[in-house]
């Protein structure tokens with residue numbers, strides 16, 4: 001599949017969030033309503049304070065009221081306390097709701113992404129770097145969680161607080177309210193300008209983080225190469241540069257707000273000044289009671305703080321925007337290679353006939369085709385050997401059998417059925433593959449061999465290890481088949497890893513066995529043993545073997561010689577020797593070295 005960097009998503013970011021809140025939406029709406037409610041309750045303290053001041057502290061009858069109407073005083077005081085406690089309880093419950101829903105979204109999206117990534121095809125893996133993918137499922141996803149848990153809450157909090165208090169201000173004294181609120185549109189304009197500046201910064205920041213994570217991941221997994229070339233200092237410096245770059249971009253992003261902050265802060269700070277000046281005049285003129293003045297000043301923060309908070313919210317919103325785009329890119333990505341809608345189930349073993357019909361192939365990011373008009377047939381149970389100089393297209397050819405890639409022209413058939421007509425799982429279950437680059441899991445040797453079919457018992461594992469000439473060295477290990485091989489099979493030689501990988505491919509009893517230079521690192525004697533074992537497997541199996549050694553190819557029923565993506569010679573050992581072409585020359589060359 002061609003993974004487009006600029007993808008149009010079927011849903012907006014907020015719709016996508018909403019979709020992933022399924023099952024928790026009602027709870028989330030309750031949370032949002034709770035936010036509005038506890039912000040309304042913010043009014044109660046200044047309201048009751050205002051009334052207490054007017055009735056019992058500053059009014060002309062204050063002292064008299066206190067003596068004759070002390071019940072009301074305590075009543076107001078108790079209500080103030082009750083509402084304060086109630087507000088505290090709602091805030092607590094509300095925080096729990098936001099946290100709970102955000103964790104649910106995080107869990108759901110993370111699982112979904114992992115599932116998506118697992119099902120992607122080869123092009124996806126060559127398009128995305130591991131560090132970048134890791135950033136998407138960790139840092140980017142956390143920005144999404146933060147949106148649900150904090151940003152949305154802050155938006156509701158700021159707007160509801162601002163709105164409720166503005167209405168209350170107008171209710172108390174519209175002239176006073178207007179004087180205070182008239183400057184607020186400037187803040188929105190400043191925030192709008194800020195948004196335009198900070199949005200690209202967050203996109204850049206996110207790329208820098210992915211770059212840094214990629215360096216870290218590559219260095220950790222490639223530590224042996226680093227050590228072999230004594231490049232530790234170089235790698236440390238490279239990471240340091242990426243780290244510094246990230247830190248600088250982070251700083252730059254923060255600085256953007258600092259450019260706008262003084263204006264917003266000045267406007268917010270102007271509020272108490274306006275309050276003092278205009279409120280004072282209104283008090284003197286008798287247009288405002290002392291109680292209302294107290295209520296106004298007790299709530300002035302509720303107008304100023306949302307203004308201050310706005311920058312922060314916009315900043316976090318842009319972070320979410322940059323991160324969610326990256327997450328959604330994976331979320332909505334579809335592999336090109338997937339089951340055809342009419343793919344029929346094929347649970348039985350294949351006979352093992354393989355046919356390439358005028359197959360050409362080019363990688364999507366490649367400039368030129370790597371395979372040209374490849375045609376050949378392998379009968380069930382036969383062994384075909386593919387040879388040719390490095391880069392001539394051998395691996396590309398065998399990758400078309402399990403549909404890791406699709407031919408750009410022509411058709412690959414198994415048992416006379418185009419491979420596209422099988423379900424991918426049915427097709428791949430019937431193929432045992434040992435790749436050039438051996439990757440063993442951090443598991444026991446037994447676990448690694450039984451990876452494709454965990455139902456097989458130790459006895460069978462031992463049998464497959466015998467086929468691949470691995471049983472001798474495994475039994476010499478102190479813990480035998482229980483030996484845990486580290487990440488990438490550390491602690492084993494290249495040839496040992498290859499033999500375990502071969503046993504793993506055989507352990508699924510495949511109808512088609514594909515070996516990509518699997519015995520290149522084993523000695524001649526061991527390779528002979530393996531070839532002999534492969535001829536006497538206790539199940540029928542067509543073998544496709546990429547090999548460079550004549551000792552392997554001469555036993556094959558058919559040999560394909562490839563040059564520059566084309567088949568230049570085809571036949572068995574005797575036929576190709578008689579041709580006196582490239583194969584003959586190779587035999588001459590190797591006979592002097594290997595075959596005596």
Ligand SMILES: Nc1ncnc2c1ncn2[C@@H]1O[C@H](COP(=O)(O)OP(=O)(O)OP(=O)(O)O)[C@@H](O)[C@H]1O
Nearest residue numbers: 126363365366370389390391392393394395396397
């Ligand atoms: N994922 C890829 N994307 C783009 N080009 C690729 C990719 N993999 C291989 N190629 C190119 O395709 C060509 C054939 O590569 P391939 O791995 O099939 O050769 P090979 O014969 O198996 O080589 P070797 O013997 O070294 O393993 C090479 O030119 C290689 O650069």
